[in-house]
Amino acid sequence: MAGHGLPHGSTYEPTTAFGKWLDARLPITRMLYAQAVDFPTPRNLNYWWTFGGILSFFLVAQIVTGVVLAMHYQPSAAAAFDSVEAIRRDVNFGWLIRNLHAVGASMFFLAGYIHIFRGLYYGSYKAPREVLWIIGVLIFLVMMATAFMGYSLPWGQMSLWGVTVITNLFSSLDSIWKGLGTTIVEWLWGGYSVSGTTLNRFYSLHYLLPFVLAGLVGLHLWALHVVGQNSPTGLDIKTASDAVPFTPFATSKDAVGMFAFLLLFCWFAFFLPDYLGHADNYTPANPLVTPPHIVPEWYFLPFYAILRAIPSKLGGVIAMFAAIAILLFVPWLDTSKVRSTKYRPVYRWFFWLFAFSAVALGWLGSKPPEAEYVFWARVFTIYYFAHFLIVMPLVGWLETPLKVPGSITEAVLGKSQSAKLAPAKS
């Protein structure tokens, strides 16, 4: 794998007889050494870069806790709710595993959103990282599908009605081609309403998709290790002095970031396990009683607000999916020559306005769809799309960026010192 920035071979030399024997047959240690130890990392990465590692941890953690939960969970409409309660009450440390899994999903998304906003701020989507970015968007999409299906599994009121509302969205396709939407919805449900059949298939997919996710993460990492990491200056590694070896430098920093994030995770898992959920999901699913407010989990709220902001049902569905799909085109919508928002005095304001809009949409998504809330959801929905479709291309053309340092080394050491190109010792 030739690096885009700096070529890096493996400095691995097997020392043991077994190591030499294996290296001649399957040089996996050599490969891992090249990617996890020697891999050149920009020397100026800040803590926002630790979220990639945090996300990998959460994928593994969710799979591990999920596999244990699956040993006790019963995916049927009659038994699902009771089996989750049995896990909480009767399985040894079942309450812990279940809290870690449920809160873990929220933390996975929190880390994911931070990772996405970091990429947007520092222009990590720009050439040559378009494919890396697109795989990231696909990961986000699969994560959403996995989480949505996972939320149906406890089979409480919010599980049932959340699934009903979201799957029903597809029925809006009826207005394009009569019967198309209904057919799709019935096919998704496996019947004429959300039922135990739906629960069973969602369980099956909920177990499958994390492994799809793992595959996509593999590609994401592969693409990352081909093009190299972006940096806060938006500059690539050009010379040896721009970089430090991944281990011990990035590894040690990632470890700090991860443990700090684990503190937050465990605070919620141990002291606030239900804070991020909804009380209605402690009432068993009942198709005859609709909860007063059907609200998705917090990480879907901005998209839920966009859905409800559009007056037509089909329009709302299209806008909601477009809000995610538009991320795929960001590498080409941003016309700026400069990557990092650090050097973009005008765009910086729009970036924070976008972040504000996304949070505001999240808040509005948690509110009932009434007059003022819908009005503001429309305002922020308009900005959400305008940010990508108008601001990104226009500001990129019109703005005069600040002066970007010549290299990462120059940004860190200043011009005079970097002239000497003091190589970073490992």
Place this chain on the structure above:
Amino acid sequence: MKRVQPRWRVAAGALLATLAVAGMGGAALASSEGTHIERQDWTFGGFTGQYDQAQLQRGFQIYQQVCSACHGLKRVRFRNLAEPGGPQFPEDSVKALAKAWPYQISGELDDQGNPIDRLPGLPDPIIGPYKNDVQARAAQNGALPPDLSLIAKARNVEQESAWYSQWFYMLRDIVIGYQEGGPDYLYALLTGYHEPPAGVHVAEGMNYNVAFPGHQLAMPPPLSKDSFVEYQPEAGIKGSLDQNARDVSAFLAWSADPTLDARKRLGWQVMLYLLITTILLYLVKRKIWSRVKH
């Protein structure tokens, strides 16, 4: 960073100000609905709180003497009443309690294949008077008395506040570890039966309650100022509507979350471990990075 053109700054400021002013109007409109539910002081509240064993015992007494006339507690088993972290009654008393429980376990077969009813034992759920929901509704004028095992988690108090202050309240609740919306609501409900205000018509068979959404509730007041449960003299505490409501809400909080004590205790060990490890890792990181300017 210093070279931001002032007109951009003015434009962004003006936009934010507009949003703020307009948003306040919307928030004022939103906060007029719903009843304010007072937060109570619970021994198990916040990130350090633990259940008060004596209170759980008193709370069970209220459940047994009042609530269990209509409501089951099926996810709690008799044996749970003797376990640590709960009321922790002596096992013999719980055995005797189960044998004297007024409602029998049904649906099992004898060795001839005939359906039988039998007395519950330690491993059996604490059931209510009704065999199923249809029977319950038939006996209760169409209303269904819900099972109470999870009621403290299935109810919550919505924090209604304006968009600019809600973040502060959310952050405060996260920092103090507030998760007692359920018991707060139950306490407010049990003490919330009042004469309806003038002009409010209460439907036939319904009761006025300030805490209940919509204010009309089928359940008649289970406790009142004049009719409440007296505790045993050795409890050292006098019965009253307020005390009964507080104790049974705490007991129902335990029924919904019987592992709370263990969870918070382990939580502190985990937090301590993570904190120390984070600090050590930070020092390691600093040492490693001291070799290069970054």
